[in-house]
Amino acid sequence: MIELLATQYAYVLLFVLFGIGIYMVIANENLVKKLIGVSLFQSAIFLFFIAMAYVEGGSAPIVPADGPVASPLPQVIVLTAIVVGIAMTAVGLALVIRIYSEYGTLREDTLREVRADE
Template sequence: MIDLLASRIYYLVAFSLLGVGTYMMIGNQNLVKKVIGMNIFQTGIFLFFIVTAFVEGGSPPLLTAPEPHVSPLPHVLILTAIVVGVSLTAVALGLIVRIYNEYGTLNEEAIQKVTTDE
């Protein structure tokens, strides 16, 4: 059992990151902490994809390389997802700055209270 957990430690870390990120997005009322939770969740997804793409004894996919080959597709997808994640974070933080300038708080409940009173 211990050997199985030790060989799958990256999966445990990935799912732990997914859990922490989900908890931060749902459990916090602060908008900046929600964005941080979203980034932690994304990191868990990135780690999961990279871990599942690992091939023991794999080589680069060249014509002269022996079997088995490692697919470069998951790595390319993760690079693209990192760029999209950074862009999403920048837009979210820009919106948070505008929300703070408008309402003077980053607490989600306070913002909802102000918007329902108007």
């Protein structure tokens, strides 16, 4: 266990982040915070990709260098995924704005009550 924490601490941290994100989505009633949770969750996955491409002593794949180079593929992937993630967040926030203007609340529990009343 200790050894795992010592050598693979990045992964452990990222999974904690992953968990926090999921928890926010499930447990938080505020819609914006839910979206933040989703973003956090996604970021954890992006970082996971980057972390696994890390090579001890390797240099960035952009700069031509002697010696070991970090794998470029995960970085490309993450760049793409970030773009996708941003688009998602943007659409999500747009929806939140619309919901707020219709119902005047951002809290899911209140929202449920309002909708039940209608």
